[in-house]
Amino acid sequence: MKSFLISSTFALASVVTSLADSLPSWTEDSPSKKSIIEFVTKVTDQKSDDFVPAYDRIAVFDNDGTLWPENPLPFQLLYAIDDIKSRAADHPEWQKSEIIKAVIDGDLAKVKAGGKQGLMEILKVTHSGMTTDEYAANVANWAASAQHPKFAVKYTDLTYQPMLEVLDYLRENDFKVYIVSGGGADFMRVWSNEVYGIPPEQVIGSYTDVKAELRDGKYVLVKQPELAHNDDKEGKIVGIHRFIGRRPIACFGNSDGDQAMMQWITDGQSPSFGLYVKHTDGEREYAYDRNPSSSGKFDKALDAAKENDWVVVDMKSEWQRVYSGDVEKK
Amino acid sequence: MKSFLISSTFALASVVTSLADSLPSWTEDSPSKKSIIEFVTKVTDQKSDDFVPAYDRIAVFDNDGTLWPENPLPFQLLYAIDDIKSRAADHPEWQKSEIIKAVIDGDLAKVKAGGKQGLMEILKVTHSGMTTDEYAANVANWAASAQHPKFAVKYTDLTYQPMLEVLDYLRENDFKVYIVSGGGADFMRVWSNEVYGIPPEQVIGSYTDVKAELRDGKYVLVKQPELAHNDDKEGKIVGIHRFIGRRPIACFGNSDGDQAMMQWITDGQSPSFGLYVKHTDGEREYAYDRNPSSSGKFDKALDAAKENDWVVVDMKSEWQRVYSGDVEKK
Numbered sequence: 001m002k003s004f005l006i007s008s009t010f011a012l013a014s015v016v017t018s019l020a021d022s023l024p025s026w027t028e029d030s031p032s033k034k035s036i037i038e039f040v041t042k043v044t045d046q047k048s049d050d051f052v053p054a055y056d057r058i059a060v061f062d063n064d065g066t067l068w069p070e071n072p073l074p075f076q077l078l079y080a081i082d083d084i085k086s087r088a089a090d091h092p093e094w095q096k097s098e099i100i101k102a103v104i105d106g107d108l109a110k111v112k113a114g115g116k117q118g119l120m121e122i123l124k125v126t127h128s129g130m131t132t133d134e135y136a137a138n139v140a141n142w143a144a145s146a147q148h149p150k151f152a153v154k155y156t157d158l159t160y161q162p163m164l165e166v167l168d169y170l171r172e173n174d175f176k177v178y179i180v181s182g183g184g185a186d187f188m189r190v191w192s193n194e195v196y197g198i199p200p201e202q203v204i205g206s207y208t209d210v211k212a213e214l215r216d217g218k219y220v221l222v223k224q225p226e227l228a229h230n231d232d233k234e235g236k237i238v239g240i241h242r243f244i245g246r247r248p249i250a251c252f253g254n255s256d257g258d259q260a261m262m263q264w265i266t267d268g269q270s271p272s273f274g275l276y277v278k279h280t281d282g283e284r285e286y287a288y289d290r291n292p293s294s295s296g297k298f299d300k301a302l303d304a305a306k307e308n309d310w311v312v313v314d315m316k317s318e319w320q321r322v323y324s325g326d327v328e329k330k
Numbered sequence: 331m332k333s334f335l336i337s338s339t340f341a342l343a344s345v346v347t348s349l350a351d352s353l354p355s356w357t358e359d360s361p362s363k364k365s366i367i368e369f370v371t372k373v374t375d376q377k378s379d380d381f382v383p384a385y386d387r388i389a390v391f392d393n394d395g396t397l398w399p400e401n402p403l404p405f406q407l408l409y410a411i412d413d414i415k416s417r418a419a420d421h422p423e424w425q426k427s428e429i430i431k432a433v434i435d436g437d438l439a440k441v442k443a444g445g446k447q448g449l450m451e452i453l454k455v456t457h458s459g460m461t462t463d464e465y466a467a468n469v470a471n472w473a474a475s476a477q478h479p480k481f482a483v484k485y486t487d488l489t490y491q492p493m494l495e496v497l498d499y500l501r502e503n504d505f506k507v508y509i510v511s512g513g514g515a516d517f518m519r520v521w522s523n524e525v526y527g528i529p530p531e532q533v534i535g536s537y538t539d540v541k542a543e544l545r546d547g548k549y550v551l552v553k554q555p556e557l558a559h560n561d562d563k564e565g566k567i568v569g570i571h572r573f574i575g576r577r578p579i580a581c582f583g584n585s586d587g588d589q590a591m592m593q594w595i596t597d598g599q600s601p602s603f604g605l606y607v608k609h610t611d612g613e614r615e616y617a618y619d620r621n622p623s624s625s626g627k628f629d630k631a632l633d634a635a636k637e638n639d640w641v642v643v644d645m646k647s648e649w650q651r652v653y654s655g656d657v658e659k660k
Contacts, residue, residue, distance in 0.1 A: 055529070132571060185575065193385075199385070199575075200575030201575055201576075203575065210568055210572070211568075212564040212568060218594075218597045219564075219567055219593060219594040219597065221567065221568070234549075237549055238541075238542060238551070241462060241551050242537060242540070243573060244530065245529075246519075246530050246531075263548075263549060264548075264549040267548045267549065
């Protein structure tokens, strides 16, 4: 009896805590916060018609613009730029490529103007030809020291505190949480567990092939240049099927690139939940709202949100605090 | 203090239980059983130099021939044959294909002689063109009713009881357990959770592309014929990197197709463990030992096992019971 009492007390305490404190960085009257809590409460309530067993509680999060910023460029591209600059002296042949030269010269406007083809050239130089271990070490070194050009803190200090709280709140309620991002899986997996508490196997992203090679009798994996999976738009549905093999019940994103998976997830049989982060805070973060960001538009998806009752977070008015690190104090 | 005492008592009880009962279908003096327990004990003992934090306790299992039989043909191919036979009346055009006609006529020798190209033709007809939901429903129906030609029970009754006990024993010790199989991911994921307690997201296999299509305003995924990943031999290392993103510490297989991943896993930094199931029991299962089975050879891997101190299970002498279902009573 005693242990029953103890566990009941814990359970009660945990409900009270969750109602009071689970999302402290959201404003008290935030409608999005209310929607999140309502959804989680109903799917975890065994007496509710909308109850979902823990086994099926899977939630997916886009990364760039949803869990951390995507300006002035997606952070993975800033990594690539830093990497090219740091190694340029050893690679005089890079000067022959217009786009790589623009990177070395710090001409971001030209880099942006290079479009998809330019991006592929930059990624080829920085994301292939090395072993997966070498690449992971490079990214880890960069993440530990590089600073964001506007906020002058480490990139990982810029993760959105209100969204970290959503990750925790979902996990406390037995959700299994995945990243589903257009960014590179190998890039995010280096720091995802430390920063988000999301282990590599729950990070779905774009990827190139890797080739297993024996070196000194031991296998290494060498990153190849060819893109094997582009985890964007409908590719996100494909990625979820390929990696998870079943349909999540909750989806968090911030752009048209997330619309297909949000549609697919909220079209499912279970009760479901869709949420977009809208970037409305030019002072604390960036304001681009319906304007294209550096990594994608948020336009058709915003119209679809109305039709489908997806939640749209107004960052400026609903987030009391934006970043996990000490940024706003500066 | 009380709660400490309680948890210590539980911990002690759990060690005793685990030593006594964790692998009851293995013979008492089985050397393989001893090796499994020694490995798990040392990596979970915080005082051991070989302690591995729970986060890094990942184990991978081949499926065909490791968790269930692979004769007279891999079960997925038997599914394909049953599927073709059941739908042949609606597809007179199939008679034009020699290999598909052999399937319809039940000429297994000809099917086997068709080799890889024949196999691809059979898989194309049975594993593409339908939605993932339609395919999953087909496989579920088949698994619920089809019977193995030799043992006359459902295929899922033929999972190896001693290996199910290993799966449970590892999970009790906070291992995360994956399937890494040359078989189709979409095929195994239909029944993996029910049969092995392994959810779809922990099943890595071969796969074709899927294409997201809007039908009546909702997304469906249509299975395409092109093989996108062949999860065999070095492809298993690639699959593990792609899906898990870090190196497991334990590997269970039964053929040359598992040698590359076993090499890679036991070459890792952590303490590691490799085990092969050797098929030596012609009476209760099949005896092919070093001879090629229907799905692969076990030859070079057996030599490598000696060099690398991988455990080799002699099914005949080390398994008291073979199957999870009531098969041996017949």
